[in-house]
Amino acid sequence: MIPRIHQRSPDAVEALGEALGRPVSDQEGLTAYTVVAHWPGLDYYTPDDEQERWTSADWAELLDAPMRDRPFPSSTREDRRAIWHADVRLHPGDRDLTGAEWSEIAHRLARTAGIHTPGDHHGCRWIAVQAQPGRLDLLANLIRADGTWEGQPHNLAKALMSECRRIEADFGLTPPRQGRVPQRPAQPVPALTKATGHPTAHSAEELVGATAQLAELLHQLADEATGPVATVRGLVEHAAYRLDRLPHTYGPAAGHQLELIARRLHSIQQDLEATAAALPSTTRRPAPTTPAITSPQATPARPSR
Structure with missing residues (x-):
């Protein structure tokens, strides 16, 4: 789930x-x-x-x-x-x-x-x-x-x-990891030969397994709901909004710096997702679209029920 x-x-x-x-x-x-x-x-x-x-x-x-x-x-x-x-x-x-x-x-x-x-x-x-x-x-x-x-x-x-x-x-439901991680033993990343710097001979299945595992790791890092980068970004955004509300002059300035950091973290999420999507034989996923920080929006008036 x-x-x-x-x-x-x-x-x-x-x-x-x-x-x-x-x-x-x-x-x-x-x-x-x-x-x-x-x-x-x-x-x-x-x-x-x-x-x-x-x-x-x-x-x-x-x-x-x-x-x-x-x-x-x-x-x-x-x-x-x-x-x-x-x-x-x-x-x-x-x-x-x-x-x-x-x-x-x-x-x-x-x-x-x-x-x-x-x-x-x-x-x-x-x-x-x-x-x-x-x-x-x-x-x-x-x-x-x-x-x-x-x-x-x-x-x-x-x-x-x-x-x-x-x-x-x-x-009695199935944990998500059982459906997302390939159902076979982990395959090592192909080693490089000393002479040519090219991968040693491995089967196509081994290469697909290695890239799929690496792509899954990157997807987990970039996940908007549970990924560590999103968690850090949320903490930075929260600190930015709190600083913006302080009356002292250093508050808004520091808050603005944190807003910029939050945007960079959001860009890192997108870069991780794009890198994972570019790996061979992986499922393509859309990049995270949640904005790092948005400005307040007004709510239009509607008649009461």
């Missing part, structure tokens, strides 16, 4: 469309088999059967509502991109899960992500969508019912990865 955290967005339409694998519609209803879990406060003010008639556009509007009702709260980075989105994907060889199992997994991941705390009646609005085979999407509005901004764990990617490993053990 592989978790992926998407870039936060100012509204839920795009995130929900990606979770569904199709555009959000005001004609298509989403059943309980699609929305497998949601924030507990939803049941307090809706009839038991009303949710069965909601369209995907209705669900997006419900997630967006706190941004219309609470126009002033912003994150510690002083932006209004309050829609948080993450997904997890099963190994292709895993069995089909039941709706109850998807629901339990959704609640466990929601607690790990800090968007759901049992007994908290003023928490985030969130839903879990199971619309694509072997995939579960979590969407949340980080503006809480009390008007404050929900703070998520600092090491969120690592926390989600750890919880996924526990879920795999509890549900």
Whole structure:
């Protein structure tokens, strides 16, 4: 089970469309088999059967509502991109899960992500969508019912990865490494001869195995969700935003330097991914597209539901 955290967005339409694998519609209803879990406060003010008639556009509007009702709260980075989105994907060889199992997994991941705390009646609005085979999407509005901004764990990617490993053990699922690393003994990198500097004679399978392993290592280093470079970049960005808020003159200057460092780290991620993709006989992957640092965006006003 592989978790992926998407870039936060100012509204839920795009995130929900990606979770569904199709555009959000005001004609298509989403059943309980699609929305497998949601924030507990939803049941307090809706009839038991009303949710069965909601369209995907209705669900997006419900997630967006706190941004219309609470126009002033912003994150510690002083932006209004309050829609948080993450997904997890099963190994292709895993069995089909039941709706109850998807629901339990959704609640466990929601607690790990800090968007759901049992007994908290003023928490985030969130839903879990199971619309694509072997995939579960979590969407949340980080503006809480009390008007404050929900703070998520600092090491969120690592926390989600750890919880996924526990879920795999509890549900008998396949860890991702078993599906990503070639299922054969490790092959050494071909040695160079002293006379010519060219590789010694090895079979084509040995060469493919060596390059595939090296490419996988580079992919892991550049991974946006769990890679060490992304983790360091996140810490640098956090420090940059904190320095920018300091009133002293050295604060913004130091923050700007950290922003430049974060951008260079992002470039390193892209270079690692490009190098891995260029190795022979490896699966081509798109380079990371998450921007290193973005400027705050305003949220357009929308009528209340």
